[in-house]
Amino acid sequence: MLATIHGVRIRGVCATVPRQVYRFEDELKNFPFPEKTSRRLGKVMGFREHRIADARTTPCDLASYTMNYLFHRGWLRKDRLRAMIVVAQMADHPVPGNSKVMHGQLGLPGEVFCTDVYENCIGFVSGLFTACSYIQAGMEEVALVTTDGGACRANPLDRNTYPLCGDAAAVTVVSRSDDPDDVLHFVFRNDGSRREALMTPAGGCRMPATAETARMFKDEMGNYRSLNHMYMDGTAVFQFVMESVPPLIEELCRYAGVDRSAIQYHLTHQPNRFMLQKLADLLGVPRDILFNNVVENFGNTSSVTIPVATTFNLGKRLLNERFRVCFSAFGAGLSLAAATCRLGGMDFCDLIEHPGNGCIAYTESRALEKGETQGGGAAQPGQE
């Protein structure tokens, strides 16, 4: 599916990561492999440290804290907000949906339209398309919330998935614009026949979670997992991405009338460093314009990786500069999504830390800057 939406701009992005840092080096002893081989794999994949929320902090808490930060700064106003779209794969409760929980947590006016989108790794692009569609339908301003508590579904004994996982939330504010340059082009593709390549088998209606599905077993890779944990056929996913993403971006650029070489930054979903380096090489773009540093600093946060990559790598530059960017994402489904637009001239572009303990009220917490978390300089639990 291809689509174009005129008269919409991304007015700002704010991403929040838990303050709690977990280091791969400390986790090595948990995995059923020699530490030397795990360490070697970690170096290639970018396993260094990741952020996982404490047990009292839910995806809605992370997201509501981010919304309150924006209200506190005056960058978002409850009386201007017309809709809040919450994209997540984990819910605070089976009923009601996350958007209704957040509506209550935030004390939003009754006329704010709140809706939930169940999505995984392509969730940011799907949510952005939904938000842009609402603007086209006549709304002035929409808050796109992406939030993930993916780490709680991973198995701490699984070396192949656990070091990747991270938690985060983001709010992307999408507004009406009169600037003729504010145009977004989208492309989406799905291949449901390959859905088993990335799947959590149990826990839904087809296979309810039971004591039996929770039983741990050693899989063909030598990892311990249960049917309640996420399974990934790494080879199948890798091949899918490498075969599908370059032509997807080519198709998007052709449709948008944008020369591929005009793309200044590729803001891509962040599965691991190796895959992103290979993808950059295959696209024929320098590795430093297709960022690959989110997993090593924060973990793969599913639908929140693109806002984290944007705020961490471009941050304040997006307040005064504008770039032609291409968002692209791929993952469970298997599914693909991409979008291109001019991004910049924003009112805000921040990456902040969540203090933990289920907090939703904004308290002064420091903003993270690029370079601060690299090289072991990350915030420690409890550190201001």
Next chain:
Amino acid sequence: MMEEQVLHILKEIQPAYAFEEGVDFIEEGYLDSFDVVTLVSELEEQFSVSISALDIVPENFASVRAVCDLIRRSAAGPR
């Protein structure tokens, strides 16, 4: 010479298996996708080649000979 070096790298990654036996390393479960990632990185570093993402498919890692062929192809230039 190249075969010996490849064999050494394979044993470093998965010391438990006898890679000399000539079985299909992928079919027999000697190497999983994460081992392949490590192997690609080691090959690129030790043989100063760049392996295309499109060449990272199971059949190119099924035997020592297949891996050596991949290195030679990769050294010849990008796919």
